[in-house]
Amino acid sequence: MRGVPVSRETGRIRVAVVGTGTGVGKTHVSVALVAALAARGDKVCGLKPIESGIDGTSTTDAEQLALVSSVQPEPAPYRFAEPLSPHLAARRCGCAISLDVVTAWVDRQSAPVAIVESAGALLSPLGPGLTNADLVRALSPDAVVLVGLDRLGILHEVACCTLALRALAPGLPPAVIVLNPPAVPDASTGTNAGELAALGIASGAVVMPRAAPTAPASLSAAQVALARLALS
Template identity: 45%
Template sequence: MRSPRVGGGLFVTGTDTGVGKTFIACAIARNWRAIGVDVAPRKPVESGCPERDGHLFPADAALLAAAAGLPASRIGEVNRYRLAEPLAPDLAARLAGRPLHLADLVTACARPEGAWRITEGAGGFYSPMCEDGLNADLAQALGDPVLLVAEDRLGTLSGCLLALEALDRRGLTLAGIVLNRRRGDAHPAMDNRMTLAQRSSCPVWSIPEGAPQDEVDQMFSASSSSMVSPPEPGSAGSNP
């Protein structure tokens, strides 16, 4: 299933929930915006939304909108489906009495002509997103290169390598791997970045614990990877 108005950008997924996908997606959005690219962030469904002024508020989508320079009034373009329960989106939607389907999410990810899309999934690559699809299915439907985010800790190698195998089986392009150090208790000899770099043919970034926003932004700005760098401004309007 492919939409005629999707197919250019980056799909940000993770090995698990809470690994820093939004943080990384925002850094890339700011980087692209800084060089004049029209960024269209998309987080089609967000669960665990708190109520604000009588409405559910998608906190991650709000961060993505701000990173792309969009006003608060345009958050609806970033996030179409907001769910209250802090559960996998398929279950949260079912409990809300509004089951979602893959076609709904693909439509919600459509981008304007000339924009470069960053789509953030929900949970891990094989986490359910809707009644008939996983994050992996949405990534496959959109066809964008995939950036994998994982927590840099003991045990993360298995999750990363399984995700890489799944990407390969689905014929998806791997843009790179981001290891996000969220805890300071790692053994000094552990080097997940080196191990993954040896076992994959993509860039691998390692973000130190507590790294400031500007340092992370610069990390992606300095990247020479064509998969994480958008096309020249004005050339992103062609849809496959």
């Protein structure tokens, strides 16, 4: 499907969601994207194949995605209790994360549209010599979303991540940038989307509101992101 406009009429669609760092709100954006697609009638599932910090009491990221999915996913292959980088959590469990296992699991999901969220940042390790960039490349998505925080430093982070994607996964489409509001705004908050474009780093960045991912304002921003992804 690469090179073909992505739409509900072209068949199965896969979107990879990655972050410029850890804790930048990938799940927030992923939930909003899945909810916006489901609200307009798409058969969609939100997937998180690798997740750590599962304590048995808090709602997991995968569970949040499943709650808004119109097609329910199977249980994820890698779920770790310790709140650690997945590579370390896996090692302490005596296992190793396999991209073949992840891609086979994603392939088995029956929804025509899948939003696949990574664990951690783009270059966060999944094992020796293995990062989320390798996972994104293995998934061969039709579209990529890069999530960051709308605060000082994001220009550098987006530039680094987009450069890494071009170098490590040159066959993938350019990432659509989505910026979440930081917990504490700084002087740059609200200007970074424009600066990304003005500096030639990335154009068309979407800014999420400070609201729940299923709030009307969040769904509206998600629809803008979906239009940038050509998911219309």
